[in-house]
Amino acid sequence: MKKSLIALSLLATASFAAHGADYIIDTEGAHASINFKVEHLGYSFIKGRFNTFNGNFSYDPKNIADSSVKVNVETMSLDSNHAERDKHLRSDDFLDTKKYGTATFTSTKVEPKENGEMLIYGDLTLHGKTKPLIIDAQFIGEGKDPWGGYRAGFTGTARIEFADYDIKVMGSSSYADIELHVEGIRQ
Numbered sequence: 001m002k003k004s005l006i007a008l009s010l011l012a013t014a015s016f017a018a019h020g021a022d023y024i025i026d027t028e029g030a031h032a033s034i035n036f037k038v039e040h041l042g043y044s045f046i047k048g049r050f051n052t053f054n055g056n057f058s059y060d061p062k063n064i065a066d067s068s069v070k071v072n073v074e075t076m077s078l079d080s081n082h083a084e085r086d087k088h089l090r091s092d093d094f095l096d097t098k099k100y101g102t103a104t105f106t107s108t109k110v111e112p113k114e115n116g117e118m119l120i121y122g123d124l125t126l127h128g129k130t131k132p133l134i135i136d137a138q139f140i141g142e143g144k145d146p147w148g149g150y151r152a153g154f155t156g157t158a159r160i161e162f163a164d165y166d167i168k169v170m171g172s173s174s175y176a177d178i179e180l181h182v183e184g185i186r187q
Contacts, residue, residue, distance in 0.1 A: 020060025020067060023152055023184025027054055031153075031183035034073060041171040048080030055105075057184055059152055061142070064112035069120060073103040094167055100127050108132075116140075120156065127165040133158055135180065150186040155179075 055071030075097040090097040107122040116139035124133040137156035158178045
């Protein structure tokens with residue numbers, strides 16, 4: 001019986017190690033952000049962010065391909081620092097946040113590159129449509145924090161084509177560039 005418990009314990013430990021450490025994205029401490037940039041009428045760019053989101057990820061620096069990520073974004077939290085524009089962007093002219101209140105990203109594969117870079121393949125559900133999306137990500141660092149926890153941080157970029165999600169295009173604004181800053185607390 002004792003050997004069985006030891007074997008089961010070793011199997012559980014090996015299984016956990018194969019999947020890396022699990023992290024919760026630190027949105028409470030404002031150590032993560034989802035930002036966007038959209039061309040405005042061909043003259044300039046509008047920048048903004050989503051203020052409310054949550055998620056988690058698994059990361060093992062020795063086996064990056066086993067990493068994963070899942071993020072949920074409240075689309076109503078869109079903030080471009082202009083109340084009237086935000087009201088219009090949230091309307092059924094664009095994001096229709098009353099009907100589609102949540103956007104989600106779930107990774108399907110992580111492809112390691114060199115120097116901490118990786119491609120995160122996944123499915124983005126936005127405006128009622130689910131399409132593949134690739135995030136070009138970069139590992140920033142990991143280590144102990146001043147509060148007794150352990151953290152890992154990443155940055156990433158992606159481009160969302162509005163037509164892929166049946167979101168109306170205004171002028172030449174056919175896409176949004178997404179910039180991500182993610183810091184997670186190990187669980």
